[in-house]
Amino acid sequence: MYVIGGRSTQFELSIVQRYDVTTKDWTPSCKLESPRAYSAAARHGNKIYLIGGISNNQPLNSVRSFSPYSDDETWKVEKMMPFARRNFASAVHDNQIFIFGGTGMPKAMVNTESTEVCLKSVQSFLPDFQFWQNHTDMPIEKQFCAAVSFGDRIYVMGGYSNVEGDDLDTELDSMHSYDPVLRAWKAEPPMPTPRANFQAVAIAGRIYAIGGMSGGLQKADVESFDPTTREWRIEPPLNQKRSAFAAECFNGYIYVAGGIVGSSEISMVECFDPYSQRWTVDSSLPTRR
Template identity: 30%
Template sequence: MSGRRRTDHESRSTMSTTPRLPRSAPLRRTILSWFHRLRQPAACFLALIFLSFASCSIGRADSPLPDSGTWTTAAPAPTERTEVAAAALDGRIYVVGGFEAPALGNLLNLSISEKVEVYDPQTDRWTSKAPLPVGLHHAGLAAVGRHLYVVGGYTRSGLSVWKPVASLYRYDPQEDRWSEGTPMPTPRGALALAVVNGRILAIGGYNGDINVPAVEEYDPQADRWATKAPLPDPRDHLAAATDGRFVYVIGGRLNGSYSRNVALVHQYDPEADRWTRRADLPTARSGITAAVLAGRIYVFGGEAPAGTFTTTEAYQPGSDKWQTMAPMPTGRHGLGSAVVGDRIFVIAGGPKPGGSFSNANEVFVPPRDGPGTKTSQKASPAHVGSVMAVLATLSEAEVLPPEGTTEANRVIKSLIQFQSAMMKSPDSQVQTFFATAVERKFGAEGRTLLEAARRKGWTSEVLEAVAEFARGPVQWDQARLDEGWRTYNVTQSDLLLLAGLFTEARTRFTAKRQNIHDVFASKRRSMPGAGQSAPVPDETVM
């Protein structure tokens, strides 16, 4: 590429079926009485399996689906580009800046693009909008409210195309106009952006000499930046994505060299301003893009000395696990991605390492029930037995409502439904709630406890963590969490009911010098599925 610095920096060379409780009053009374008569676990188990859990399944009862997603192609972009930024706003996808293929019309700009092209998935058509105030590549792009924000990147300086900038430009789509905002404190390109709670996080990057650990937060309302805890392992050409609660920073390279790709994944908690290491990306790569759909993070493309990647890998924050998905039709780096509806659009990027270009617009459709979807499976003895053990524990503490009452039925239903949500909800708010609850209570061990609960059903430790977290101050988007609960026909008040009962039972056992966990363990041993795990693949849960 004309004017490109021939260094190792980018090599610059070419290379619900929801469980329902029985409605008959006699049967409800029978179920509750069985819980009181714990010496008949087999009868209790059979009754619950055939009557109460008849419609409960680990997966949904739909026909089996491909478990790695599918790809289609959409209208190609008007301009072949690489090192672009992309974001969705109001159902349309904006592709901004980057490098264009060298031509007479762009040689004066050293092929740095000012173009803003917009794709409408409804019509499968592209339009052009007001260009950037200055040509930029390796910039970040984010949508907040009704505006787009372009942050950082590199621009031209003399005959060099690698001048890092700290600029921030805001785009108003109604007026088709750009304006300049307060620059971020640290100039850099090849950074990553994420939006949490209406604020933009600018993470990492490269200033031409070193990797920048800076994490700086922009408040669009105040037009002001704040410094946050630095990225533990500084890198560039990385990706960032958020599940609405945490930010995940994925992959990248060291000091601009794609021969030094990394597989690192870090989770950032904006509330605590703290970083935590997570499971590595299976394939070390950089020049990638990431998108979130139905609570899962999908990572696409990238480059290395041997070539570009077609690799697609999906991360499930709740289980801290990765899965390989259907590969991209065209391997690319320096590409952009955006979600509209239930599809991820992966646009532009270089098909070869270094200076190459494309106008590809390839569309990824994840499996409808998420990665790893398999044929549906009925509720396991382990999950049924865990609900029974909880009810038996509450009964011994004498906090369980009288059998046959509306409140008693509500308790049973809530235990079943919240357990089901914990196991298999694709909603990021729901899974973040459970993950945060156990980590607040048990630290790093919480993830192990939560994974065990997904396989075996409720444990007293996980239920205790959930009870304490639910009764604490609200720290998430309650409206979005309520929507996730509604999918399982439960509400926040149902959760608070369970939390209150568990807390009261713990208090009563403590007064009798008993430990609620010991009581639960004793009850669990006499219930169905004791010591067994449900046959649930890891990939079916968040």
């Protein structure tokens, strides 16, 4: 597993670290050419893609890729996003990398008084063709939401929204699913716990919503959704509450790494077995982020 960039003590990082889940060892990997945080990382084919985010507190539209299986350990330049954005969700589906919402500055709004706005924009990147395309907007603007591909749909949930009448600091419980073929959205059962700045993964036939912010506080709560029955259930909580962390599935387990508790970054890595229903402390990041 790879942990890429992020923030530590309020500064963006360019370091990349690789974790061997068998030996529990961390080793340095190919550094980014510049520090970056609030990006999206996505695995497509034999490459890892890093999309958007911020550097020196400025939003980015750059895209980079790295092949862990190549002898050439450098990040390659990919087709830029149509406009800079950060705080968005991403999911890989049908050979495309989708991005949802976040904050950014669409070209149509350049030269207005606004700087960055909360987005409902949906776009996808086709790496094989170096092409970005627009999709149907989400039903609501949101940032710090989560997205996960399951079956023939992509599920987008939670986050913050700044539409009129809403408080940006109020987390959302809403979930919608997107059909990329029909380009249509459908309302799904809301999460039991409103949350933002969290992570979602799909494993063992379920979608897991993990940690994040709820009620203005960091949480350890975990819930899972069965897309077949369309029902949510409560899962065992994390050992450590956290927000702004990374999560990934590997070899049938969920791994959660780093994040923020209070106002400080942490290094704890946890592992969840969906079958034994148990979280265990697995390791620690070499760098808090």
